[in-house]
Amino acid sequence: MSDVYIIGAGETKFGELWERSLRELAVEAGLKAIENAGIFSRDIQVLYGSNSLAGIINGQENIGALISDFSGIAENHIPAIRVEASTASGGAAVRQAGLAIKSGEYDVVMVGGVEKMTDVYGSEIIDLTSSVLDREWEAFFGATPASLAAITARKYMADFGVDKEALAMMSVNDHLNASKNPDAQFKNRISVEQAMGATPVAEPLNLMDCSPVSDGAAAIILASEKYVKKNKIDGIRIASSADAQDYLAVHSRKSLYALDSARIAGKSALEKAHVKLDDISFAELHDSYSIYGLIELEELGFAERGHAKDLVFDDIKLGGRIPVNPSGGLKAKGNPFGATGVGQFVEAYRQLKSKCGERQVKGAKYALLHSMAGTGSMSVVHIVGGE
Amino acid sequence: MSDVYIIGAGETKFGELWERSLRELAVEAGLKAIENAGIFSRDIQVLYGSNSLAGIINGQENIGALISDFSGIAENHIPAIRVEASTASGGAAVRQAGLAIKSGEYDVVMVGGVEKMTDVYGSEIIDLTSSVLDREWEAFFGATPASLAAITARKYMADFGVDKEALAMMSVNDHLNASKNPDAQFKNRISVEQAMGATPVAEPLNLMDCSPVSDGAAAIILASEKYVKKNKIDGIRIASSADAQDYLAVHSRKSLYALDSARIAGKSALEKAHVKLDDISFAELHDSYSIYGLIELEELGFAERGHAKDLVFDDIKLGGRIPVNPSGGLKAKGNPFGATGVGQFVEAYRQLKSKCGERQVKGAKYALLHSMAGTGSMSVVHIVGGE
Numbered sequence: 217m218s219d220v221y222i223i224g225a226g227e228t229k230f231g232e233l234w235e236r237s238l239r240e241l242a243v244e245a246g247l248k249a250i251e252n253a254g255i256f257s258r259d260i261q262v263l264y265g266s267n268s269l270a271g272i273i274n275g276q277e278n279i280g281a282l283i284s285d286f287s288g289i290a291e292n293h294i295p296a297i298r299v300e301a302s303t304a305s306g307g308a309a310v311r312q313a314g315l316a317i318k319s320g321e322y323d324v325v326m327v328g329g330v331e332k333m334t335d336v337y338g339s340e341i342i343d344l345t346s347s348v349l350d351r352e353w354e355a356f357f358g359a360t361p362a363s364l365a366a367i368t369a370r371k372y373m374a375d376f377g378v379d380k381e382a383l384a385m386m387s388v389n390d391h392l393n394a395s396k397n398p399d400a401q402f403k404n405r406i407s408v409e410q411a412m413g414a415t416p417v418a419e420p421l422n423l424m425d426c427s428p429v430s431d432g433a434a435a436i437i438l439a440s441e442k443y444v445k446k447n448k449i450d451g452i453r454i455a456s457s458a459d460a461q462d463y464l465a466v467h468s469r470k471s472l473y474a475l476d477s478a479r480i481a482g483k484s485a486l487e488k489a490h491v492k493l494d495d496i497s498f499a500e501l502h503d504s505y506s507i508y509g510l511i512e513l514e515e516l517g518f519a520e521r522g523h524a525k526d527l528v529f530d531d532i533k534l535g536g537r538i539p540v541n542p543s544g545g546l547k548a549k550g551n552p553f554g555a556t557g558v559g560q561f562v563e564a565y566r567q568l569k570s571k572c573g574e575r576q577v578k579g580a581k582y583a584l585l586h587s588m589a590g591t592g593s594m595s596v597v598h599i600v601g602g603e
Numbered sequence: 604m605s606d607v608y609i610i611g612a613g614e615t616k617f618g619e620l621w622e623r624s625l626r627e628l629a630v631e632a633g634l635k636a637i638e639n640a641g642i643f644s645r646d647i648q649v650l651y652g653s654n655s656l657a658g659i660i661n662g663q664e665n666i667g668a669l670i671s672d673f674s675g676i677a678e679n680h681i682p683a684i685r686v687e688a689s690t691a692s693g694g695a696a697v698r699q700a701g702l703a704i705k706s707g708e709y710d711v712v713m714v715g716g717v718e719k720m721t722d723v724y725g726s727e728i729i730d731l732t733s734s735v736l737d738r739e740w741e742a743f744f745g746a747t748p749a750s751l752a753a754i755t756a757r758k759y760m761a762d763f764g765v766d767k768e769a770l771a772m773m774s775v776n777d778h779l780n781a782s783k784n785p786d787a788q789f790k791n792r793i794s795v796e797q798a799m800g801a802t803p804v805a806e807p808l809n810l811m812d813c814s815p816v817s818d819g820a821a822a823i824i825l826a827s828e829k830y831v832k833k834n835k836i837d838g839i840r841i842a843s844s845a846d847a848q849d850y851l852a853v854h855s856r857k858s859l860y861a862l863d864s865a866r867i868a869g870k871s872a873l874e875k876a877h878v879k880l881d882d883i884s885f886a887e888l889h890d891s892y893s894i895y896g897l898i899e900l901e902e903l904g905f906a907e908r909g910h911a912k913d914l915v916f917d918d919i920k921l922g923g924r925i926p927v928n929p930s931g932g933l934k935a936k937g938n939p940f941g942a943t944g945v946g947q948f949v950e951a952y953r954q955l956k957s958k959c960g961e962r963q964v965k966g967a968k969y970a971l972l973h974s975m976a977g978t979g980s981m982s983v984v985h986i987v988g989g990e
Contacts, residue, residue: 269664271659272658272662274738275659275738276737276739277656277659277687277734278688278734278735278851278976278977278980278981279687280688280848280981281688281848281976281977281981282737284848285737285850285852285855290848290851291850293867295846295847295848296848296981297687297846297981298687298688300665300666300667300684300686300687301665301685302664302665308684312684312699312703315702315703316702318706319702319703319705319706320705321702321705343662346662347662347663347665348665350663350672351661351662352624355662459682459684461667461668461677461683463677463678464665464668464671464672464677465672468672476680480680589668590668593665593677594682594683594684
């Protein structure tokens with residue numbers, strides 16, 4: 217079975233890109249990835265599109281076809297499908313693309329994630345993004361992603377004596393790193409006081425605890441071991457890939473703050489890669505809400521339950537014991553749902569190629585990437601790097 | 604590389620199922636497939652969900668998680684993703700599931716397709732289903748799936764001297780076969796006069812040329828060669844799988860009636876299976892509109908361009924040279940988008956197991972299944988059967 221390598225990566229800036237359409241974003245990222253890989257578009261054998269909400273926001277399903285057409289690869293009749301696992305679509309699409317290479321069917325695969333979320337005005341986006349929850353048993357009764365994250369935060373903070381400052385530190389770290397990332401939505405650094413004093417969204421979470429509404433696209437080119445060797449490409453290896461599911465609705469799960477899917481997928485990914493947690497040079501977490509960043513640190517094994525608070529003041533910084541979100545994370549790099557998970561691979565590729573300038577993780581060898589669906593209904597974890 | 608086998612199949616009735624929700628339909632089909640396969644839900648290692656429109660019709664994305672949760676397999680943390688390729692989602696999901704088995708990662712995989720389309724009132728469904736077209740360059744200007752099919756029909760009929768009766772015969776055949784299928788939406792037989800004289804939809808197409816708005820779900824269980832042999836299961840082999848893309852918008856394609864994606868995927872599937880067209884016992888075509896049934900017969904090689912009209916009066920009947928849509932096809936079995944392509948596999952499995960009673964294709968050995976996206980932006984072709 218073939219190993220899988222990343223041989224190119226590209227992304228648009230993430231942000232409020234009102235002048236750019238869904239297809240323009242997808243095409244920009246795709247072409248950047250193709251150029252970065254040094255291949256031709258005709259070399260691509262299949263396209264995996266990642267998108268969560270274009271049907272309900274942009275009235276556009278059939279996203280695979282859309283990207284394929286406007287990237288110019290439809291003229292070669294290259295097949296294109298879309299993978300959707302809500303906010304984990306990016307990680308899930310990369311995983312499927314990797315399996316397709318391992319099956320022996322393909323040698324060169326593109327994964328393109330895109331989301332165009334700012335075409336919707338005001339509070340409507342809250343209802344639309346609630347489609348990643350259980351519509352009939354959560355959203356219908358008024359639950360939103362933010363309100364569910366807030367309930368989780370409240371219970372977690374009470375049970376483990378964690379104060380608001382620990383949550384705020386996740387966002388402070390994201391903004392600091394994003395200030396060094398030209399593709400990030402927010403490049404302003406924030407103080408812990410600013411993070412704690414922002415406008416409430418769903419208490420105890422405020423504006424600085426919540427990832428923004430974003431437009432953006434990201435793309436990577438994956439290739440088989442055979443292709444990489446034949447063409448003498450210095451690719452970055454995907455050491456392992458794993459995913460796991462949990463109940464869709466938070467009320468069905470074993471506790472408000474258990475992210476079982478992250479725990480199981482994380483453990484499985486480390487085992488498959490034969491890598492220890494200590495070998496991980498940095499992690500890109502799915503901190504759509506600051507509280508999830510803390511819980512993920514625990515479920516993925518970086519801290520004991522209730523003790524992520526001990527990591528967030530120093531260890532997660534660039535240069536710390538386990539740098540988290542050198543890209544700026546979902547809070548500050550931005551969170552265009554379908555592009556977010558693919559963007560993690562763009563960051564990992566650049567970090568492991570030592571191309572990250574000011575935000576470079578020194579001597580980076582292995583990255584752990586966590587892409588999570590909604591409030592934790594699914595997790596996809598990849599370990600990237602190594603020989 | 605492992606061969607892939609179908610070891611179980613189940614589906615709901617297709618139709619206007621107002622009293623059933625999206626999740627209920629998915630679960631019914633899934634449990635029927637599990638029971639039919641004689642396995643336990645805990646034996647399933649991954650779920651591929653197929654769905655096209657639940658985001659915009661039902662406000663529910665994250666369909667993989669929804670199905671997984673309510674089928675009871677989330678408690679085993681089995682991963683679940685959704686594959687979307689508009690109306691070809693079903694065929695595309697089966698293809699991805701097959702690749703996942705061939706990769707060596709999984710031995711037992713469920714593919715579940717579901718769509719709940721009748722929750723939307725009146726003409727709104729036309730706008731929502733137009734999301735499978737190019738929203739900005741087709742649907743925005745008023746094009747709908749039916750109007751684009753009508754333009755194609757008009758040009759095709761004029762260029763090749765094909766009259767309305769030939770189109771009508773596709774639907775007459777579908778209804779005749781569906782009258783023998785308990786799962787079909789329409790079990791009434793129609794005469795050619797009835798088919799030709801129905802209410803116009805988009806001339807020259809009338810109500811009897813257009814597949815209906817349907818609710819329904821279908822599921823199959825796929826297994827690796829190793830699993831089938833170890834457990835001495837008499838599964839049905841998937842001999843090959845192929846897909847191909849075309850431009851998203853009809854106006855970008857080389858002609859109004861060229862379905863290049865069908866031609867390329869069909870040719871590739873036959874080559875991969877080492878099967879000749881003459882060996883195909885029956886075909887399930889994607890006749891969302893009667894005109895596509897005729898063109899598909901040509902693109903897939905059963906007739907020369909413009910000559911499908913010579914097949915539709917006798918050859919496509921049960922007992923004819925190449926029986927088409929023994930299930931009743933999209934026109935009469937029904938067309939719940941995400942379930943349609945998976946339902947073709949349910950029919951193929953039952954036919955090749957000789958379980959189809961009155962509509963049985965005698966001595967069926969190979970089935971050709973064609974799942975098409977929208978107006979032809981993508982095609983997925985599978986050859987099922989053989990040793």
